[in-house]
Amino acid sequence: MIKEKGRALLEYISRYVSLTEAEEAILLSKVTYRKYLKGQFIVQQGDVCKYECFVISGCTKMFHMDNEGQEHIVMFSIEDWWTADMGSFIAQTPADYNVQCIENTELIMFSYDVIEDLYAAIPKLERFFRQIIQKAFIASQKRIVRSFSLSAKDRYIYFRNQYPKIEQRIPQYMIASYLGITKEFLSKIKSELIFEQ
Amino acid sequence: MIKEKGRALLEYISRYVSLTEAEEAILLSKVTYRKYLKGQFIVQQGDVCKYECFVISGCTKMFHMDNEGQEHIVMFSIEDWWTADMGSFIAQTPADYNVQCIENTELIMFSYDVIEDLYAAIPKLERFFRQIIQKAFIASQKRIVRSFSLSAKDRYIYFRNQYPKIEQRIPQYMIASYLGITKEFLSKIKSELIFEQ
DNA sequence: AAAAAATGTTAATCTAGTTTAACTTTTTTA
DNA sequence: TAAAAAAGTTAAACTAGATTAACATTTTTT
Numbered sequence: 001m002i003k004e005k006g007r008a009l010l011e012y013i014s015r016y017v018s019l020t021e022a023e024e025a026i027l028l029s030k031v032t033y034r035k036y037l038k039g040q041f042i043v044q045q046g047d048v049c050k051y052e053c054f055v056i057s058g059c060t061k062m063f064h065m066d067n068e069g070q071e072h073i074v075m076f077s078i079e080d081w082w083t084a085d086m087g088s089f090i091a092q093t094p095a096d097y098n099v100q101c102i103e104n105t106e107l108i109m110f111s112y113d114v115i116e117d118l119y120a121a122i123p124k125l126e127r128f129f130r131q132i133i134q135k136a137f138i139a140s141q142k143r144i145v146r147s148f149s150l151s152a153k154d155r156y157i158y159f160r161n162q163y164p165k166i167e168q169r170i171p172q173y174m175i176a177s178y179l180g181i182t183k184e185f186l187s188k189i190k191s192e193l194i195f196e197q
Numbered sequence: 198m199i200k201e202k203g204r205a206l207l208e209y210i211s212r213y214v215s216l217t218e219a220e221e222a223i224l225l226s227k228v229t230y231r232k233y234l235k236g237q238f239i240v241q242q243g244d245v246c247k248y249e250c251f252v253i254s255g256c257t258k259m260f261h262m263d264n265e266g267q268e269h270i271v272m273f274s275i276e277d278w279w280t281a282d283m284g285s286f287i288a289q290t291p292a293d294y295n296v297q298c299i300e301n302t303e304l305i306m307f308s309y310d311v312i313e314d315l316y317a318a319i320p321k322l323e324r325f326f327r328q329i330i331q332k333a334f335i336a337s338q339k340r341i342v343r344s345f346s347l348s349a350k351d352r353y354i355y356f357r358n359q360y361p362k363i364e365q366r367i368p369q370y371m372i373a374s375y376l377g378i379t380k381e382f383l384s385k386i387k388s389e390l391i392f393e394q
Numbered sequence: 395a396a397a398a399a400a401t402g403t404t405a406a407t408c409t410a411g412t413t414t415a416a417c418t419t420t421t422t423t424a
Numbered sequence: 425t426a427a428a429a430a431a432g433t434t435a436a437a438c439t440a441g442a443t444t445a446a447c448a449t450t451t452t453t454t
Contacts, residue, residue: 066346074341087335096339123320130327137334138284142293144271144337147344148377149263152441171401180345185441187403349411368431382411384433 002033002108008056009108012080016131017124026121032109036101042083043099049088051109055081058105059169062097063177073178076102076166082132102170152181153189199305202230205253206305209277213328214321223318229306233298239280240296246285248306252278255302256366259294260374270375273299273363279329299367349378350386 006028013019019027032051036042036058043049045065060083063073074097077083088095089112110118119126146155156179160167167175172190173183181189203225210216216224229248233239233255240246242262257280260270271294274280285292286309307315316323343352353376357364364372369387370380378386 064342064346070346072342072345074338086331087338090331090335096342119324123323126320126323126327127316130323130330133327133330133334134283134287137330137337138287140334140337140341141271141284144340144344145261145269145293147341148269149261149267173401182442183402184404184443188405188441191403370431379412380432381413381434385411385435388433 002028002031005033005056005106006031006108008080009054012054013128017128019122019124023122023124027118027125030110030114030118030121032111034107034109036105036107038101038104041098041100042105042107043085043088043095043097045096045098046094047088048092049085049095050112052082052084052086052089052115053099053107053109055079055083056106056108058101058103059166060099060101060105061170061174062099064097071177072180073174076163076170076174076178078166078169082136086133102174147180152179152185153192155179156186156189157193199225199228199230202253202303203228203305205277206251209251210325214325216319216321220319220321224315224322227307227311227315227318229308231304231306233302233304235298235301238295238297239302239304240282240285240292240294242293242295243291244285245289246282246292247309249279249281249283249286249312250296250304250306252276252280253303253305255298255300255304256363257296257298257302258367258371259296261294268374269377270371273360273367273371273375275363275366279333283330299371344377349376349382350389352376353383353386354390 009031010019010024010027013027033056042051042053042060043062055077057079060077061073062075062077062083062085063071065071075083083099085095085097085099087093088097092112146158150158156175159175159179172186176183176186179186206228207216207221207224210224230253239248239250239257240259252274254276257274258270259272259274259280259282260268262268272280280296282292282294282296284290285294289309343355347355353372356372356376369383373380373383376383
């Protein structure tokens with residue numbers, strides 16, 4: 001199973017570093033394939049995050065639940081992207097975030113217990129993960145600027161243009177949460193946009 | 198000069214990976230020490246960012262200037278921290294951000310032209326930078342949640358507790374920009390807080 | 395196919411934070 | 425040390441977006 005499902009991961013890694021067949025075999029021997037159903041949690045706030053996960057298929061949301069019980073979505077992950085509470089994973093401390101499946105989701109999971117072995121066995125993975133995290137960091141920095149310099153309407157337009165495929169498959173109230181606004185206000189924005197065209 | 202000023206950098210790196218003396222020598226031979234005066238720009242929005250910079254002393258702000266001419270500060274960097282527009286640096290595309298000195302600032306600069314050589318010569322640096330960027334990414338993610346789930350007042354209180362040293366040395370209007378509010382509103386928040394105690 | 399649950403809409407009222415503008419205090423420069 | 429520039433304050437009027445609540449539509453379950 002991992003041999004078949006691991007193909008997407010190896011193909012993805014090969015865009016960044018080139019592994020030998022032996023290295024690919026080691027990698028696949030150390031990771032786990034797993035299916036989750038819609039609604040299931042991959043990480044729960046308060047637990048220690050044990051896995052970095054590569055999404056083979058499906059869709060997840062990562063969110064923080066505040067004291068008033070409100071969800072704040074920081075990230076969606078679809079095919080060929082990653083998900084986990086990296087802060088919790090690295091320090092093995094309680095997670096600030098939940099990661100929950102919005103669709104049935106297939107993952108390849110890198111356990112905390114093996115990731116250091118993997119870095120030791122395949123040093124090229126240090127380079128690979130450095131590059132992945134760089135990209136994630138850059139995206140995160142840009143989002144901070146957008147959250148301050150754009151109006152809610154412009155943030156929505158940006159999101160729609162940037163991630164047209166994600167918008168299709170996710171309920172609006174989650175998009176509102178990602179944009180940092182209420183679902184009612186997003187609804188108003190959308191009706192204004194229809195009117196303008 | 199680099200030998201003397203590089204000490205802080207080597208000490209910092211040694212917290213993450215241990216380099217041999219030969220590796221340390223290679224590293225210092227490939228980087229540049231430079232002083233900037235208060236007000237000078239290390240990176241200008243629109244230029245390509247040529248350097249990743251480690252701060253030896255002083256203080257910088259990284260900010261985006263929007264179409265209305267307003268500054269949005271994403272990050273301050275003091276001693277033992279990094280600064281650069283990483284997106285621009287990695288892709289060698291025009292920068293979205295300015296990096297400007299708030300104080301006279303001493304830096305050690307990693308040029309784009311040598312960083313790949315450095316990774317090749319000292320693979321441990323891949324690990325080192327992976328860890329640094331992971332930390333930066335985690336901080337950035339947390340900031341997104343705070344920007345959505347905390348009021349301006351609570352964001353200010355958080356900032357003050359988290360970075361008491363930074364607050365001392367930076368003008369209030371820059372802190373307001375970092376918090377995503379106007380200087381007038383920060384002034385109001387501060388007077389309320391004094392009143393509450 | 396009906397009922398229930400989840401999602402989305404509309405509109406009135408409210409509030410956190412902005413804008414504008416005049417003023418005070420502190421820092422820098424001549 | 426005086427003048428100018430930069431930084432910080434206060435308060436009134438305003439607005440983007442939140443809250444509340446009632447209702448409409450779509451999806452899921454029985």
